[in-house]
Amino acid sequence: MTSTPGRPPGRVPAGAGAPVAPAPAASPASAEQVPPTALGPDWVLGPDGMRHRRGARVLLLDDAGRVLLARGHDTDQPERSWWFTVGGGIEPGEGDRDAAVREVLEETGLRLDPADLRGPVWTRSAVFDFYRERCRQDEVFYLARITGPQAAVPLTREGWTEIEHDVVDEMRWWALPELREVTIEVFPAGLPDLLEPLLDGWDGRTRHLGEATE
DSSP states (O other): OOOOSOOOOOOOOOOOSOOSSOOOOOOTTOTTTSOOOTTOTTOEEOTTSSEEEEEEEEEEEOTTSOEEEEEEEETTEEEEEEEEEEEEEOOTTOOHHHHHHHHHHHHHOOOOOGGGOEEEEEEEEEEEEETTEEEEEEEEEEEEEOOGGGGGSOOOOTTOOHHHHHHEEEEEEEOHHHHTTOOSEEESTTHHHHHGGGTTOOOSOOEEEEEEEO
16 A cells, blocks of 8 residues: 555745856755655655645445445554544545555455445545644545455555555554543544444545645
8 A cells, every 4th residue: 555544744935036157947846855765666755845735535334234444553653543544645546446446455355346435535634644744635535335255355465665664553453332431532533423334335425625734
């Protein structure tokens, strides 16, 4: 997965006024403008000084209406962990649905078809700190169910990236009543209440959750 776990975090120098003589344009790929990042090449430095990317996430449900979540932490804050949905970054030239299906396969080993996805049911922007950087991810959320033999397929870590092996601690299925009792953070915030209306199916409307600071 190219995801920073569900969370799941550069600064462009300000102009100093008109120059006396024209100056050569700086290359957009110069080290001064785009310093290297451990997050990966899909995180682009924006004019607001934050790393940015688009992401696709999946609300993956089983026959019992349980949702699959991962628990992760930041290496700079090992005492803090949180639960988050399956998903990650959308690669250049990749469609949102194709990215969602790829992320599910990489993170879980489960194979979906883009036609299996409903939505996007939600959109939102998440601003967070990760790997010592301030980040923003603009996300689309899809709904998908796995049933029958597919639900019995064991989850695997074979497609995990180096970062994911470093910061993702576990994955498990959650019934919504259990999830409401969790004492650590769950993202998106209020996930059980947001997800409950979708257990009986999607009504065809995309809900915009706004911007969240995590």
